Amino acid sequence: MRNLIRASAVAIALLSSSSAMATVVAPSNYTFDFTGTCTDCRGTANAVLQVKNYVLGGSLSTSNFVSFTYEGTNLLRAYTINQIMTLTGSIGSTPGSYAVSLTGFSSAADSTYNFSTGQNGNWSTGPFNRNADQGTAGRFSVATAAVPEPATWALMLLGFGIVGFGMRRRQNVHTAVAYA
Numbered sequence: 001m002r003n004l005i006r007a008s009a010v011a012i013a014l015l016s017s018s019s020a021m022a023t024v025v026a027p028s029n030y031t032f033d034f035t036g037t038c039t040d041c042r043g044t045a046n047a048v049l050q051v052k053n054y055v056l057g058g059s060l061s062t063s064n065f066v067s068f069t070y071e072g073t074n075l076l077r078a079y080t081i082n083q084i085m086t087l088t089g090s091i092g093s094t095p096g097s098y099a100v101s102l103t104g105f106s107s108a109a110d111s112t113y114n115f116s117t118g119q120n121g122n123w124s125t126g127p128f129n130r131n132a133d134q135g136t137a138g139r140f141s142v143a144t145a146a147v148p149e150p151a152t153w154a155l156m157l158l159g160f161g162i163v164g165f166g167m168r169r170r171q172n173v174h175t176a177v178a179y180a
Helices: 002-021 150-169
Strands: 028-036 044-054 063-069 079-081 083-091 100-107 110-119 122-126 132-144
Touching: 044 110, 044 132, 063 083, 063 100, 063 110, 079 110, 083 150
Parallel strands: none
Antiparallel strands: 028 044, 028 132, 044 063, 063 079, 079 100, 083 100, 100 110, 110 122, 122 132
């Protein structure tokens, strides 16, 4: 039992120190939700940009592109870019830390579209070389699901193992009741 406790303490120390020292940020796949206030169209414009192998705050390129979907407004119908031509800029983890410009082909609409937004929140989109929708207060936000880190999984599994081991080793307690 002492060896199990020692091994558990060593494992916890190693796992907690390795997660604290991890400063290298690995590229990940992201889904960014865009929301902007229309100045020429009605209401709010929404779009979704999906990228792969991207580090927040790094430079975007065509190799990061997965898909881009603009949900449309009263002036411009919805479109999805499935063939990227250009993708530049970056998206950080804090509001306002982005500037993105992309141009691509939508086979469903049989047309080329562009989309751009800057750190000042101004944005525009439409068929190539023509802005059909534009606005202000545009911003990207990261749409991610919470995924536990490997160290969290390891500690959780170690805890379940210790509880299971303790339950297996528990002695049955017999209670004697005496009546007077």
